[in-house]
Amino acid sequence: MEKKNYRILGEFIKDISAETKDIESYIYTKENISKYKLFIDINTKPLKNKMAEVSISTKFKENDSSNNHGYFEMVYAVVVKIDEDVNTKEILEPIFLKDVPTEVYPKIEKIFLKKNRSKIVSLTAYSKSIAKILDKHIDIVLVGDSMANVLYGHKNTHSMKLDNIIQHTLSVKLGIKNSLLVVDMPKGSYNNHKAAEKNVKLVINKTGCDAVKLESNKKNYKIIEKLVKKKIPVMGHIGYTPQFKKKFRVEGQTKKEAVKLLKEAKLIEKAGAFSIVLECLSADAAKLISRKLDIPTIGIGSSSHCDGQILVTDDMLGISGFYPKFVKKYANLNRIIEKAVKKYAREVKQKKFPAIYNFLNGSKSRKKTRIKK
Numbered sequence: 001m002e003k004k005n006y007r008i009l010g011e012f013i014k015d016i017s018a019e020t021k022d023i024e025s026y027i028y029t030k031e032n033i034s035k036y037k038l039f040i041d042i043n044t045k046p047l048k049n050k051m052a053e054v055s056i057s058t059k060f061k062e063n064d065s066s067n068n069h070g071y072f073e074m075v076y077a078v079v080v081k082i083d084e085d086v087n088t089k090e091i092l093e094p095i096f097l098k099d100v101p102t103e104v105y106p107k108i109e110k111i112f113l114k115k116n117r118s119k120i121v122s123l124t125a126y127s128k129s130i131a132k133i134l135d136k137h138i139d140i141v142l143v144g145d146s147m148a149n150v151l152y153g154h155k156n157t158h159s160m161k162l163d164n165i166i167q168h169t170l171s172v173k174l175g176i177k178n179s180l181l182v183v184d185m186p187k188g189s190y191n192n193h194k195a196a197e198k199n200v201k202l203v204i205n206k207t208g209c210d211a212v213k214l215e216s217n218k219k220n221y222k223i224i225e226k227l228v229k230k231k232i233p234v235m236g237h238i239g240y241t242p243q244f245k246k247k248f249r250v251e252g253q254t255k256k257e258a259v260k261l262l263k264e265a266k267l268i269e270k271a272g273a274f275s276i277v278l279e280c281l282s283a284d285a286a287k288l289i290s291r292k293l294d295i296p297t298i299g300i301g302s303s304s305h306c307d308g309q310i311l312v313t314d315d316m317l318g319i320s321g322f323y324p325k326f327v328k329k330y331a332n333l334n335r336i337i338e339k340a341v342k343k344y345a346r347e348v349k350q351k352k353f354p355a356i357y358n359f360l361n362g363s364k365s366r367k368k369t370r371i372k373k
Contacts, residue, residue, distance in 0.1 A: 029069050051079060131171075131175030238279070253282045282303075317331050
């Protein structure tokens with residue numbers, strides 16, 4: 001593989017805008033979405049110390065420029081550090097116009113361009129082995145603080161420490177090539193904007209993750225705003241937020257509650273979050289919020305009205321022992337693992353394992369292997 005002569009230092013959403021002039025335009029757009037096309041524009045802005053900002057503008061609009069019923073546009077910026085020995089136009093142009101956009105564009109497409117078009121698929125991972133499997137099939141891998149319950153057997157997520165999150169993210173990162181890697185910031189790590197900035201930068205710098213997720217306590221949208229201004233991508237989280245709420249219940253069951261949640265979601269969107277998790281919301285509330293927001297919503301126990309879904313992988317594989325109503329078990333690995341362990345135990349006791357071909361110096365044949373002196 002050819003060695004890269006640049007490094008990507010950071011990625012962030014620079015601008016999001018959308019326009020639908022009136023209800024007629026909305027109906028037209030909905031009925032003629034197949035006539036819309038994606039337009040891409042790339043611009044480069046030089047910075048100090050051999051750095052540059054590469055802005056990739058993606059605009060989704062009608063192919064016929066004479067019509068203007070509405071559009072959706074996003075500008076995604078990448079800060080690039082160029083190697084010291086790179087100084088000619090012939091080398092720089094391919095970096096800015098081909099290499100960098102090619103490297104980052106799949107992540108943009110997976111998140112923003114799926115809004116109202118195709119569903120975003122997300123799951124949790126805490127290790128390289130699981131992450132490697134997930135990466136082939138899903139859009140977002142979340143290193144969730146749910147590991148406190150799933151891996152460590154704690155009653156809640158409150159005891160999860162930053163060091164735990166970092167160590168598991170380092171493992172997960174080794175298995176990720178295509179998916180967007182998002183990390184849960186643990187309880188207590190973002191109590192104020194100074195602590196949030198310090199701890200988030202620590203996580204990103206040590207792990208190389210793509211974004212972080214912050215649970216909402218109805219006030220910390222200002223912290224999200226400050227992080228985004230520092231060019232840190234943030235995913236929001238409303239509804240049932242385990243770090244702040246003790247009682248597990250479906251939220252947004254009344255119109256008043258749903259409107260309240262929408263206001264909270266709007267504040268998070270305005271703060272600059274690139275997406276938002278809706279946990280345990282009523283179907284009506286999830287539908288309302290998903291329709292009113294420009295950023296994608298990712299549901300867990302919040303109906304199919306969301307732009308995407310996320311589950312705890314151990315729950316959907318049937319190995320966690322925690323199966324609330326909103327979880328569908330796609331496998332029963334508990335049973336499969338138990339069967340394998342029982343067979344292993346039986347063969348060890350019966351001296352069937354290890355067989356001669358399992359020896360490090362053995363072969364599939366039953367011939368004795370001489371050990372050289």
